Amino acid sequence: GAGVSQTPSNKVTEKGKYVELRCDPISGHTALYWYRQSLGQGPEFLIYFQGTGAADDSGLPNDRFFAVRPEGSVSTLKIQRTERGDSAVYLCASSSTGTSGGAGYNEQFFGPGTRLTVL
Amino acid sequence: AQTVTQSQPEMSVQEAETVTLSCTYDTSESDYYLFWYKQPPSRQMILVIRQEAYKQQNATENRFSVNFQKAAKSFSLKISDSQLGDAAMYFCAYSPTGNQFYFGTGTSLTVIP
Numbered sequence: 511g512a513g514v515s516q517t518p519s520n521k522v523t524e525k526g527k528y529v530e531l532r533c534d535p536i537s538g539h540t541a542l543y544w545y546r547q548s549l550g551q552g553p554e555f556l557i558y559f560q561g562t563g564a565a566d567d568s569g570l571p572n573d574r575f576f577a578v579r580p581e582g583s584v585s586t587l588k589i590q591r592t593e594r595g596d597s598a599v600y601l602c603a604s605s606s607t608g609t610s611g612g613a614g615y616n617e618q619f620f621g622p623g624t625r626l627t628v629l
Numbered sequence: 630a631q632t633v634t635q636s637q638p639e640m641s642v643q644e645a646e647t648v649t650l651s652c653t654y655d656t657s658e659s660d661y662y663l664f665w666y667k668q669p670p671s672r673q674m675i676l677v678i679r680q681e682a683y684k685q686q687n688a689t690e691n692r693f694s695v696n697f698q699k700a701a702k703s704f705s706l707k708i709s710d711s712q713l714g715d716a717a718m719y720f721c722a723y724s725p726t727g728n729q730f731y732f733g734t735g736t737s738l739t740v741i742p
Contacts, residue, residue, distance in 0.1 A: 541728070552633070552720045552732030553674070566729060599672060616727070620674035 512536075514621035516602050522627045523592055531587040531624045535604030542585050543618060544577055545601040553601055559585060560607075592628045599623040633723050635733035642711045643741050649696075650706045650736045652721030658682075663697065664722040664730070665706045667715075674720070680704065708738075716740045 515534045523529050535542050541560055545553035555569040559579045567577075574592075579585040589596055603618040633654045642648035654663070665677040680688045680697050688695050692712075696705045708715055721733040 543728070543730075545730075550734070552722070552734050553730070555729045555731070558728050569729070601672075601674065603674070617676055617679075618730075623672045625672075 514602055514604050514619055516600075516621040516624050518624060519622065520625045520627075522629065524629050525592060525594060527592050527628075529589050529592055529626065531589075531600050531626070533585045533587070533602030533604075533621060535583065535585070535602070536619055537583075538606065539604035539619075540582065540607050541605045541616070541618075542579060543603040543605075544585070544587050545603070547599040547601055547623070549598070556587070589626075592626075594628050597626055597628045599625050633721055633731050633733040635721055635736050637736045638734070639737045639739070641739040641741055642708070644711055644713060646711055647707060647709045648711055648738065650708075650719050650721075650738070652704045652706070652733060654702050654704065654721070654723045654731075656702070656723065656725065658725050660725075662724045662727050663695075663704045664724070665693070665695070665704075666720045666722060666732075668718040668720060668735070670717075677719070678706065711740050713740050713742060 517532045543558050544556040546556055547553045557577050558566040561582045562579055574590045576588045601623045603620045605616040605618045607616050635652050661682045663680045667675045667677050678688050678690045678693050680695055687697050692709045694707045718735045718737050720735045722730045724730045
């Protein structure tokens, strides 16, 4: 595809349920990022993958949140026992490679996000 | 902790005029990246302009330019010759490595025809 795609575009679930959000990065991009954007706020970093491994998961708020990228392409963000406070837009981005400080920067291309509503 | 502050929740500009959006940040790093992103109602974040902290020269991209004041930790965005398509939320972002981003709360820009 031409850009980063995310499915579903909208997801409504009930408190306590399990949800999976999918991100398809730009083909060939080795780095993938997840962000959460709550209403009226800027995006908040959750996790960053370099290839199949999570290079930085310091932004995951608690152990209910988990993300995988088993083949180094598509990634799934998984949220267990959803809470109303998890309601937000979940954004995914990819770049051609991650950046090691001082080694240059590769632009992150964002998808349109998944709007998650927990009732 | 790194924080990014955008003190203007909303701004408006007349079409063809110039507007400046403010951003300040807090960091103890000496090398880092700064960005301005545009988010239209479609939700997709679009990179407007970026600045590497080690570069003294202010970045410019067509009608968009920044005023980077490293000592003051200030990074404002100037939009010249504003167009209707510039209307959107604008987010300032800081990154120490180019990977993990810290975003401000955004400024909603309205362009008046």
